[in-house]
Each structure stands twice: as structure tokens, then as C-alpha cells.
Amino acid sequence: MKRLAIGIDLGGTQVRAALIDADGKILRRTTLATAADAGPEAVTDQLHQVAMSVSAGVSSEHLVGVGVSSPGPIDTERGIALSIPTLAGFVGISFKQMIRDRIGLPVWLENDGIAAALGEWRFGAGRGKQNLVYITVSTGIGGGVVLDGRLLHGSRGLAGHVGHMTIVRDGENCPCGNKGCWEAYASGTAFAQRARLRASGQSETMLGKTEAPIDGRAVFEAALKGDALAAALVVEEADLLGVGIANLLHLYSPDIVIIGGGVANGFDLLQPGISARIKSAAMPSFRDTPIVRAALGDNSGLIGAAALVFDAVAPPAMVRI
Amino acid sequence: MKRLAIGIDLGGTQVRAALIDADGKILRRTTLATAADAGPEAVTDQLHQVAMSVSAGVSSEHLVGVGVSSPGPIDTERGIALSIPTLAGFVGISFKQMIRDRIGLPVWLENDGIAAALGEWRFGAGRGKQNLVYITVSTGIGGGVVLDGRLLHGSRGLAGHVGHMTIVRDGENCPCGNKGCWEAYASGTAFAQRARLRASGQSETMLGKTEAPIDGRAVFEAALKGDALAAALVVEEADLLGVGIANLLHLYSPDIVIIGGGVANGFDLLQPGISARIKSAAMPSFRDTPIVRAALGDNSGLIGAAALVFDAVAPPAMVRI
Numbered sequence: 001m002k003r004l005a006i007g008i009d010l011g012g013t014q015v016r017a018a019l020i021d022a023d024g025k026i027l028r029r030t031t032l033a034t035a036a037d038a039g040p041e042a043v044t045d046q047l048h049q050v051a052m053s054v055s056a057g058v059s060s061e062h063l064v065g066v067g068v069s070s071p072g073p074i075d076t077e078r079g080i081a082l083s084i085p086t087l088a089g090f091v092g093i094s095f096k097q098m099i100r101d102r103i104g105l106p107v108w109l110e111n112d113g114i115a116a117a118l119g120e121w122r123f124g125a126g127r128g129k130q131n132l133v134y135i136t137v138s139t140g141i142g143g144g145v146v147l148d149g150r151l152l153h154g155s156r157g158l159a160g161h162v163g164h165m166t167i168v169r170d171g172e173n174c175p176c177g178n179k180g181c182w183e184a185y186a187s188g189t190a191f192a193q194r195a196r197l198r199a200s201g202q203s204e205t206m207l208g209k210t211e212a213p214i215d216g217r218a219v220f221e222a223a224l225k226g227d228a229l230a231a232a233l234v235v236e237e238a239d240l241l242g243v244g245i246a247n248l249l250h251l252y253s254p255d256i257v258i259i260g261g262g263v264a265n266g267f268d269l270l271q272p273g274i275s276a277r278i279k280s281a282a283m284p285s286f287r288d289t290p291i292v293r294a295a296l297g298d299n300s301g302l303i304g305a306a307a308l309v310f311d312a313v314a315p316p317a318m319v320r321i
Numbered sequence: 322m323k324r325l326a327i328g329i330d331l332g333g334t335q336v337r338a339a340l341i342d343a344d345g346k347i348l349r350r351t352t353l354a355t356a357a358d359a360g361p362e363a364v365t366d367q368l369h370q371v372a373m374s375v376s377a378g379v380s381s382e383h384l385v386g387v388g389v390s391s392p393g394p395i396d397t398e399r400g401i402a403l404s405i406p407t408l409a410g411f412v413g414i415s416f417k418q419m420i421r422d423r424i425g426l427p428v429w430l431e432n433d434g435i436a437a438a439l440g441e442w443r444f445g446a447g448r449g450k451q452n453l454v455y456i457t458v459s460t461g462i463g464g465g466v467v468l469d470g471r472l473l474h475g476s477r478g479l480a481g482h483v484g485h486m487t488i489v490r491d492g493e494n495c496p497c498g499n500k501g502c503w504e505a506y507a508s509g510t511a512f513a514q515r516a517r518l519r520a521s522g523q524s525e526t527m528l529g530k531t532e533a534p535i536d537g538r539a540v541f542e543a544a545l546k547g548d549a550l551a552a553a554l555v556v557e558e559a560d561l562l563g564v565g566i567a568n569l570l571h572l573y574s575p576d577i578v579i580i581g582g583g584v585a586n587g588f589d590l591l592q593p594g595i596s597a598r599i600k601s602a603a604m605p606s607f608r609d610t611p612i613v614r615a616a617l618g619d620n621s622g623l624i625g626a627a628a629l630v631f632d633a634v635a636p637p638a639m640v641r642i
């Protein structure tokens with residue numbers, strides 16, 4: 001019998017949902033703007049709305065459950081949203097229970113970095129690997145890890161908060177309140193801020209010379225057109241990514257590192273600089289680990305959310321130890 | 322029937338061995354100075370010698386096997402010493418096979434940080450926990466991690482090389498060749514070097530005023546006697562330890578962090594500074610994780626080596642998921 005799951009990728013700006021089959025194929029999808037300021041009840045209503053939308057007409061005997069990827073921190077042992085910065089009112093609420101009550105199907109809830117790692121593991125660039133690190137570099141930096149053939153969770157399911165390791169003691173301010181976090185240097189936000197700062201008052205660069213805002217995409221485009229400042233910014237961003245990735249190689253010893261998120265759109269430009277830093281910063285045993293771009297693009301989390309469901313109801317025996 | 326294992330803790334200066342029972346109790350022990358310059362054959366002979374010494378007269382039906390904790394990096398999937406800096410000639414050799422051939426008993430070989438983490442998990446400060454990080458702070462900084470009720474290995478068994486995460490981008494030189502590693506700042510070696518540098522030419526401190534060398538122990542002793550420079554050095558060391566530990570909290574999300582190695586002798590003095598840094602550097606969800614001293618002291622690795630054997634032949638079901 002064909003098994004189907006609803007995958008939902010809840011973000012600070014969009015709620016995306018899809019009906020997904022056990023091969024990770026998206027059959028239908030829908031998107032809403034997140035009611036980020038409206039509180040947990042309103043957001044849960046949105047999850048219900050998108051779930052109904054993508055599963056309309058699907059027989060309940062085919063529908064295995066709902067997987068939800070959510071911004072963290074979520075205590076996934078208890079299904080509780082601890083304190084989600086991007087969603088108003090998500091402090092200490094029993095989010096998993098709320099979703100289950102509203103949708104009326106079995107629910108799996110996961111921190112977004114871990115859900116995306118699962119998506120890439122089951123259906124993307126990490127298929128068949130025993131050990132992988134997934135990082136998403138966009139507004140912030142998040143991640144998820146598979147080691148020894150298992151998705152890592154740690155206490156309360158909070159492992160893999162890779163963006164908040166310090167790479168510069170007492171360095172730049174991070175939105176988390178700490179100083180010197182990897183996220184404060186290498187996120188898409190930090191990359192764009194650095195670009196705006198350096199481009200300001202510079203006549204030699206094309207950055208900032210049009211109506212378009214200076215963001216990561218604009219820097220990558222300018223670099224491709226030979227803009228020297230943009231090229232230097234890309235080199236610096238790559239180096240900063242490399243510092244953090246080298247750390248992750250020593251800490252987790254993955255077979256592969258997978259990069260997703262908006263900044264991964266410039267992966268080909270960043271790749272040489274990332275590799276150069278890893279060559280100098282990583283011990284010989286770790287230097288040759290492949291660093292690749294996420295294969296599922298924007299859908300790692302969405303497909304990963306569905307994979308939570310399939311993994312729980314019928315784990316793929318072949319990749320378990 | 323009483324089951325016994327031989328635990329061997331191979332270090333750069335000492336080979337320590339013990340006969341250990343399934344409760345982690347040391348029944349007999351012996352120590353040799355490591356023939357660190359004499360090559361793999363000579364070191365393997367030493368392992369044979371200490372194994373025979375502690376198991377003399379023990380019936381083979383009681384003796385389950387030999388566990389060896391070794392300086393890394395060891396590829397424990399293949400039993401190969403990749404390139405051990407402290408032992409001459411240990412480059413790409415089939416170390417596990419050599420030990421097995423020489424001793425004639427089943428052998429388990431593990432990277433030292435991971436073996437010590439296992440020792441603390443089974444018989445020390447981490448007993449019964451599902452998630453723990455063990456770090457050893459001495460000449461360098463090493464570690465081992467238990468997550469979701471399992472000892473982490475990662476690709477080739479090299480996970481947990483926590484000493485070589487960068488905490489200061491392009492910072493101080495590390496023996497590994499990189500710059501800015503945690504080990505380059507917070508190891509016992511770095512701590513002692515900083516103390517010697519700061520004490521030099523200072524008349525107000527008792528450090529360096531006797532024949533005794535300035536090392537970590539001397540700094541702790543002087544701090545206890547009210548020496549201001551020593552107290553400041555302790556505060557700085559604690560802060561540097563805290564930076565790295567805060568990183569590990571985000572990366573692994575342990576229930577507890579266990580500190581071993583020589584620098585842990587000053588744990589009570591270091592503890593307030595470690596906690597202060599964690600309060601400022603860790604996100605709220607991670608701040609209250611207990612940081613404790615290793616319960617097995619110098620024997621975490623020795624007892625952990627024996628635990629490798631007992632875990633393999635009869636894993637304790639209760640702590641597995």
C-alpha cells in the first residue's frame with residue numbers, strides 16, 4: 001500500500017507544506033505567510049490549514065502522519081517549544097500536543113536543522129552515509145548531524161546548534177547575546193552586513209550602484225561579473241565558513257559535510273576558499289572530507305519533516321548499524 | 322562466573338595496565354615508562370609485558386579480553402594507528418592486529434578520549450546518563466562523547482577531537498599546525514606557558530621564586546595562598562575552558578560535562594570562572610548543564626579500556642535506548 005506523509009516546514013516567514021511519498025517525492029505543495037506575531041494558536045491553525053490543503057481527498061489509510069520541522073529550540077523529548085525567537089508567544093508551550101489535537105493525525109516534531117539533516121540523509125546528498133554534518137547558512141546558521149548511522153539528538157533533542165560555537169573569543173555580537181559565534185561572522189546576515197559596510201562610499205564596486213539591496217545574492221552576482229570587492233567578500237565569507245566547518249570535522253568526524261540555506265546558492269564560488277581554510281585548519285586525518293551542496297535545495301527541511309514520519313513507522317533497516 | 326578484563330592505558334610517557342572486574346574495580350595494576358622512541362614492535366612488547374604481569378595466575382576462562390586506550394588518531398574501524406605524534410613510528414600501522422598477535426587474547430582498541438569517556442560513563446561521574454561530554458585537559462585537550470545512550474565514534478572512530486576546534490580565528494599557534502585551537506589556549510601546557518611568561522620579572526608573585534618549576538599545579542597552589550597573579554591566571558584559564566565548554570554544549574547538548582586530566586586538579590578553583598563564561602556564552606537552554614570533575618581521576622582511561630571489553634561482550638542493556 002502506498003504510504004504518504006504530510007511534511008511541514010515552519011519558518012519565521014513561511015509555512016510550507018507538502019504531501020510526500022515514501023521515496024521523498026513531493027506530490028503536492030502549498031505555502032502561507034507565517035502569522036509570526038499572532039501566537040501559537042494562530043500558527044497551529046495555519047499548520048492545520050496547510051495540512052488539510054495538501055492532503056485533500058487522500059484516503060486516511062494511505063496517510064501515515066504529519067512531520068513538522070520548526071525553528072528551535074524545541075525540546076523534542078517532551079514536544080515543547082522552549083523559546084522560539086522568530087515566533088511570538090512560543091515560550092514553554094506544548095507545541096506537539098497542540099498540533100496533534102488540531103490536525104488529528106500522529107505528529108512528529110523536530111528542530112529544523114535536524115529535520116533538514118534527515119532529509120538530506122534519506123533523500124539527498126547524504127544518502128547511504130553513516131556519518132554526516134548538515135549545515136544551513138541563511139539568516140542564521142543551524143545544523144543537524146548523523147553519526148554512526150543515527151540522527152543525533154542529545155539532551156532534549158538540542159544537539160547540533162552549530163551556529164553558536166565561538167570562533168572568535170569576545171568577537172562580534174551575535175543575536176543570541178554571546179560574542180564571537182560562528183553565526184555572527186558567517187551567516188547570510190553577517191555576510192550581507194559586511195558587504196554593505198565595505199561597499200559604502202566605494203566607487204570601484206558595482207555593489208550598491210542599483211536599486212537592488214546588497215545581499216548575499218548580489219555579492220555572488222557581482223563576483224561572477226569580476227567585481228573585485230565582491231570577490232574579496234566571497235573569499236572572506238568562504239574562509240569564515242571554513243573555520244567553522246573545520247571545527248565540525250574534528251568534533252563529529254563526518255564522512256561528508258552538506259551545506260544548505262541561501263548562502264549555498266554561491267557554493268561554487270565559496271568552495272575554493274572553504275577548502276583552503278580546511279587544508280590549513282584541519283588535522284591531516286580530516287582534510288579530505290568532501291564538502292558538498294545540499295541536493296534538496298530549499299526542500300531539505302520539508303522532505304526531512306516527512307522522513308521523520310517514515311523513519312518512525314518503518315525505519316530503513318539497511319542504513320542502521 | 323566472574324569476568325575479568327585487562328585494561329591498558331597507553332600514553333606518551335607511561336604504559337599503565339590493570340586487571341579489572343565487571344564492576345570497574347581495579348584488582349591489580351602495573352606501570353612502565355613508555356618506550357616512546359623505540360617503535361611499534363617495542364611498544365607492543367610492553368603491552369604484552371604489562372598484560373602478562375597483571376593477569377598472572379588468572380584462569381583463561383575468567384579473562385574476557387584486553388582493552389587498550391591509545392593516543393590518537395587511531396582509525397578504530399580498521400584498528401590502524403594513523404599517525405601518533407607522541408609515539409615514534411606509529412604511522413599507518415595495524416596496531417590492533419599487532420597487539421592481538423602478541424597477546425593472544427581478543428583486543429579492543431580505542432582513541433584515549435573516547436575510552437576515558439566510556440570509563441566515566443560506565444563507572445564514574447556519568448553513570449546512568451544518556452548524554453555526556455568528557456574532556457581531558459592536560460598536555461593537550463582531548464575528549465569523548467556519549468549521545469542518545471551511545472558512545473560516539475564517527476567516521477573511522479575519530480569523533481570528539483574537541484581540542485582542535487578554533488576558538489580564536491588566526492590566534493595562537495597550536496602543536497597541530499593550526500592557529501587558535503582551544504588546546505593552544507586552555508591546555509595544561511598553554512596554562513603553564515602563560516604563567517611562566519607573566520611571572521617573569523614580576524616581584525609581587527611567589528611564582529618562580531623557588532626551585533619548583535612553574536606549572537599548573539604551582540599556579541593552583543599559589544592561588545590558594547592568595548597570590549594575585551596566580552589568581553588572575555586561574556580566572557583566565559577558567560574563562561578559556563568555559564569558551565570551549567560552551568561550544569560543546571551547543572554542539573552536543575549533553576546532560577553533563579565531565580572534566581579530567583591534570584588541570585582538573587584545580588577544578589574547585591576553576592569552577593566559578595567556567596560557570597561565569599558559560600552563563601554569558603551559552604544560550605538559555607544550555608546554561609544549567611552541570612560541569613563536574615571526573616570521578617575516576619587518572620583512571621578514567623584505564624577503567625574505560627576494560628569497559629570496552631565488557632561492553633562488547635555483554636552491553637549493559639539498561640542504559641541503551
